[in-house]
Amino acid sequence: MTTPADAPVSDAEVLFVLGTRPEIIKTAPVVRAVAATPGLTPAVLHTGQHYDAELSGEFFRTLDLPEPDVRLDVGSASHAVQTGDALVGIEDAIARRDPAAVLAQGDTNAVLSAAVATSKCDAVFGHVEAGLRSGERSMPEEINRVLADRVADYAFAPTPDAAANLAAEGIDERVHVVGNTVVDACRDHRPIAARESTVLDDYDLTAGEYAVATAHRPRNTDDPERLRTLLDALDSRDYPVLFPLHPRTENAVAALDVELSGSLVPCDPLDYLDFLDALANARAVATDSGGVQEEASVLSTPCLTVRPSTERPETVEAGVNRLVEPDEVATQLDAIVADDARHDAMCGARDLYGDGDAGERIAAVVASAL
Structure with a gap:
């Protein structure tokens, strides 16, 4: 110390x-x-x-x-x-x-x-x-x-x-x-991210034609079958899924000895500005992070939360976030990506947090x- x-x-x-x-x-x-x-x-x-x-x-x-x-x-x-x-x-x-x-x-x-x-x-x-x-x-x-x-x-x-x-x-x-304060942070840094981030070019992504996924909570990373189900769902889509790996998640994925060679685009943890730009331009996000649920609401990105409950229930009540289990992720994510009406209905709570x-x-x- x-x-x-x-x-x-x-x-x-x-x-x-x-x-x-x-x-x-x-x-x-x-x-x-x-x-x-x-x-x-x-x-x-x-x-x-x-x-x-x-x-x-x-x-x-x-x-x-x-x-x-x-x-x-x-x-x-x-x-x-x-x-x-x-x-x-x-x-x-x-x-x-x-x-x-x-x-x-x-x-x-x-x-x-x-x-x-x-x-x-x-x-x-x-x-x-x-x-x-x-x-x-x-x-x-x-x-x-x-x-x-x-x-x-x-x-x-x-x-x-x-x-x-x-x-x-x-x-x-x-x-x-x-x-x-997540609104303050997004307000202050979203224009900078839009101007300076090269994350879409770096990973060959097109705005509105990919999803983002994050997972780091022990419920998802420490249960091998739950994690395997989530990875299979994200790696078998018809569109890219950018997947920044938290160190805990990276270790858990390595322990499973799986090859992510489909739609998942695994990468190192992103710089904040890069993540903000990636999230803002994504068609949807699947996550277990509380902060990402909030940021998705502010940035009008439909969110699927891979947890049985959330301490951000107002996002669910507003219709911009849905709680899902790993075996539901594929169906729910595809529906948002393919259905403009469903996508747009989950983009309407930018001022939910002030x-x-x-x-x-x-x-x-x-x-x-x-």
Whole structure:
């Protein structure tokens, strides 16, 4: 574990705890909003939960963020070890830097560590994306969300539905409905991606004539038969399916000893701008990622979520996302690709997560509190 020796910066420092690619993407607008708010100074702590540079370090440069002020390098380990190592490092950083507030976004082990560490210190803790619930306590992310919300001084809910989830759990006075920062991120970076990305040329894809697929959750990667069924479905289509491989997925695919030689176009994890451009131009996406469900809604790309439930139920209610099992993926994906009416009906919820000013709203609440 490595940390810098610099002294505390300011009584109004806001320390952002990040650990994974989605957190970096969705927290970037809040960091920039805090930096533009008089009286607040942002600092960034990166736990290093994602051990692949393609999934974390490169994004600081892509998103025009400063290098982290603190790096913990906890890497990949069991949930207990990863959470414990981050907890120790975050507590040490809080003690040395004395921030006025600590903010963490999402539902990873980094968020849980930040919530627990801050709850035992003088700084206030703000949970960005509070109130999301899948109803599946078997998911580690669900446990992390619930626990983070219980100790948060400020629960920044992305939607009224998320706020209602919190109210049902007795959490209401400290809740602020601010929208989802994914809209801010897409709004800020979609034009840049359209201008700079060469992903379609790189993989010989034509806009509107291919699909995108991602899979990284243990439910899909750690069950060999479930993963094999999903791969068979995606690799037997009549159109290309771009498939960026998360390290966990790459290892799981290698263990199956299958040859992906059909419609699947496997590739290394994409740069954020490349993924944004690929998703925006795709006919549809099949995924198990929560963030991709949101981005697909913002970018008007029909989404199939390969899970039995989702903590983004508003996408399903809006008709832009469908929950499917692996053996349903082929039929559902083909229907979207072939049927213009069905495709167009799943493209109509661009404003589902707000107007793109969530970062500014969060910064305003923090500034008022401090």
